[in-house]
Amino acid sequence: MTEINLTPRAAKRINEIMGAEPPGSSLRISVNGGGCSGFSYAFDIARDRAEQDVAIERDGATVIIDPVSLEYMAGSTIDFVNDLIGQSFKIENPQATASCGCGTSFSI
Template sequence: MTGSPAGDVALTDQAAKRIVALLSSEAPGSVFRVAVEGGGCSGFQYKFAIDAAATPDDALVERAGARVAIDPASLGFLAGASIDFVDDLMGQSFRVENPNAVSSCGCGTSFSL
């Protein structure tokens, strides 16, 4: 079995639906990847991508057919976080509600600890 469960990272219904829609046109076994990288206007930034498969070290969040892979280094930054998908006047985007973030920028894609 690839990966381990990321029990402390939650995925909302809206995020799960959007991920399922995105992965429907990808090869079987593809996953939606969420990572934390250095950079952005607040020190760290979230990166969202589609990968052909999860790696053995990835933690997996699964909900309603959606599969999200998180690498071990990023998982520590995302402990207790919730991943959502919003469609509002500002546009469509994935957003992370992260209890570990001390502050975040206005765009919602970068944060500091």
């Protein structure tokens, strides 16, 4: 399995978000075609998971990633940042050769 890292800050924020969701909900991250740089990340609340999905867990927080997206995200670190443009999840992807200023779009 390809390792994806979830930082303590990201886990804390995911737990805060899931506190308002039905029990068993998780954060789903997927990679879609499109966006400023060719691919974009999508963040959704998942109430179910497919058999092939990979679950990344830390400190009680769970992130679900489908197998195709996992290939594009191999070796990534998922963090939560609070900077001048606001709060957001940030994915540091070692496979990305370029990214957009929005932080959710990248190319390989």
